[in-house]
Amino acid sequence: MNSNRRVLFFVIGSVGLFIVFSWLSIYYKFKWSPFERVNLVSEVVKAPVKPKRYVYHPPVPKKDTVHIKSDSVFAPVYDFELYNTAKLITNFNADTNQPALKKFAEKLHDLKSGKKRKIRVAYFGDSMIEGDLISQTLRKELQDSFGGCGVGFVPINSPVAKYRISAYTDCSETWSEENFREGKSNRLFLSGHIFHTDDGWVQLRDQSFSNDSVLIEKSLLCGATNNPVTISANNKPFTVKGEQLFNRIVLGNDKGRSVKLAVNNDKLPLYGVSFESDSGVFVDNFPFRGVSGIELGKLDSSFLRSVAANNDYDLIVVQYGVNLLFRPNDTAFGWYGEIMRPVLRKIQHCFPNSELLVISTADRAFRYNGEYKTAIGIDSLIRTQAQVAYETGSEFYNQYASMGGANTIVEWGQLKPPMANKDFIHPNFRGAQILGQYLFEAMMRDYEKYVHSLKQPN
């Protein structure tokens, strides 16, 4: 018997029923997600009433009176909504012709005018800046424009140490480590890590620049020791006196850009090595995967003040947020603002010479109805982040708007070659380079405003 009729009946029958079910489910507004996803006619047949889209509008925050900066005779007018502007570093001053990072711009101008000085930038972030992503572009651009050689801080070890391009790391497996996740130490460095070993070695090399004739100062960054500890640095004995809570001890100042340490005393709390030339701009990369920034609050204030005294920063950049968007449907982040505000205040308090730049989360997507789209809570999160910046008198840069706003990360992930990973969270090195470039350009526009203001007759 010929079964070709059975094929026809089956196809007509199943497709017919499928259409009928699909139409009925729309007609009766029958919501059952497994069927909704496969509805055959949903693209051409629409239910009569359109569903309302949920939009979250948190209130406009109040400016914290303690932190209002009034260095002009005219009290500035503040415009909170400036946080939405792409590629702008803002201090919410409605007059956007004024520089936002004024002190930073002043210092850059010193370098540009030929003065010798160091400008240090601490770039905090989550997995987005792991492996020196974004910060390496910023460093390179700043050093190309204003001078300086050296990668800055390199930790003893990190989960991505092998893949960092700007620095080479190799170490023995004998280091024990405490960090934001594991251990109780409140003297973790800004990197969120502290290392000890009773018999270990580490080799670190700066690979961030190509000029071989520059003198590079290599400094050991370590915590307090009760007694001097002798270690081996580049195969020579070297005595470390950890007199302060935090110490920056020069190991050498020569053309070499490699440091090999051998340590056999676990009383020495080690963080890493810093590579800097005698003058210029230096960007320290401080990533910690999976965090939201509130972990910085765990650092001891007296310790932080010691860092400020011995290894001060001129600009502190904090770029977090993506890890708060870990569930697709979260839209309320007020709680985060409440926790993050005191953390930023603490940083401001401990680093009085630093300006503080809050960078918003970059775009991140979730799969909604089988399609990747920007997290629905992202506007609300960025508003919260801007609010914290506004209230603490920090500066703000909207990375999400700057990279292109909604669904940019999806586009980046689908480009060939891609600029983001298929998790639709992490820009890859190509994407990170663009983000670093955009940030640098925004800084330069800000700097130009400062330069321009110098030319104005006052």
Add this chain to the structure above:
Amino acid sequence: MPSFDLQAFLRQFLYDKDNPLLFNNGFFVLFFAVFITVYFAFRKKMAIRRYIFCLFSLYFFYKASGSFVVLVILSAIVDFVLSNAIFRQKKQGMKNFLLVLSIFFNLGMLFYFKYTNFFISLSNEFLHTGFNPLNILLPVGISFYTFENLSYTIDVYRGHFEPARKFSDYLLFLSFFPKLVMGPIVRAHDFVPQINKPYVITETDFAKGFYLIISGLFKKLIISDYITLNFVNYIFDDPGRYTGLENLFAIYGFAVVIYCDFSGYSDIAIGIGRWLGFTIPPNFLSPYQSRNITEFWRRWHISLSSWLRDYLYIPLGGNRTDTFGTWFFPMIFFIAITLATMNMFNLIWWQSLSITGGIILLFVLPAAISRDKKGISTSMNILTTMLLGGFWHGANWTYIIWGALHGVGLGIHKVWMLITGRSLARTKRTWVYKIIMTLVTFHFVCFTWIFFKAADFNTAMIMIYQIAHDFSFSFWVPFFKNYQTVLYIMALAYLLHLIPDKFPDYIINRFQRVPMIAYLVIFFAFLLLYGYFKAAEPVMPIYLQF
């Protein structure tokens, strides 16, 4: 009353580059229903039936890849004309010329669309030419229909086959919509005679077709898509972020994905073909059940491996003789290996040369053991076939490396057979040996998948490094907790893979005629399962190390 959006409805009929037609589109369901109705109505009018089939196939191709449909038509015309000319031509010289012309046209088209940018980047890197890459999109299915065209003209040239008389026969062979996008690669001498046969299928055909379509959809849309989106992509994109444990499982995951994806698509094509009265031979036979790499290639993408055997390996000389190609490609390969190992692993010249020497030795050994000089050229022919076969999969070094690894694997297997052929004969019959060899073969294949899937060589090396240096089972608990569903689906896929290939046929024969309602229930159950996985909340990556 819900409103009907006429504009949206009409738009469905046009090519949408963000949403090309695949078997899982809602549009395909409707397309197929209309097609089968018309096809059935004209089933006895051969000419009309053929035109309808061509038309629907070309329309399918248009919905899948837009204007590239012109390429299929163009290549059908060229090859139809050339093959007929070759057939009629009495002079051998002219025959040769026409064949070369056809090969030149087909490979030229494939090269232009698929490999131009690869060679531009090669030239930029080594000759510092500074050419800009061209903005060339790869036409869907071109790798498949190019090979079908070639096999067709070569078969005609060899006198194996009388060319199709009617153009519509040839066009349908080439554009047959079930296999157009992703194979299997169909041979004209199998397929063309079936075009004008009466539309008769048995109850077994109906049942087996249904089974192939549903199981193919299940493999592709549920298993493969879920594991890819919720696990494999994360790890392969940025392996350095993840531990060795995650990297290893991502490779096991990808082994499932590539099999389910490829064989799922083939099964759907074969199943639809079966429903329409066309028999297409199986393309995958549970390849991970293989006990050695040679067997793997008899079970993996059979239509490709047999194509490569008939139209590449044998013309190269096969196991009988050698030709220019026998030595040319392996030479390039050996030079490239020496230079690459020197550059990438910072080896001194003699270290690199000894690696290369070791590989050459491997290919010479079988001949030495069996004292048959021809063995060397046979080995080289296999290596050439695998290198070019790898390159066929994509214009990237990683595919060539993948092919090379398989070539080396086949070489090792050959040596192993010659060494252990007699001494281990008894051991080889034990089940312990069989299980161990299946696992060894599976892991070798998995190792090669690293290069197949990784975006570039560096990414592949990072993965291997992470597995070798950063592996610890201490992360198992959080890893398992986070990826639970993914791991369960992977386990299910491997369990299904263990089922003997004859089992479905056995079941189908047992049940004989199953009532229609049962088919409908299974179909809708599948649909809801698909919907469920599409709606499932995505699994997000986690960090196990800080």
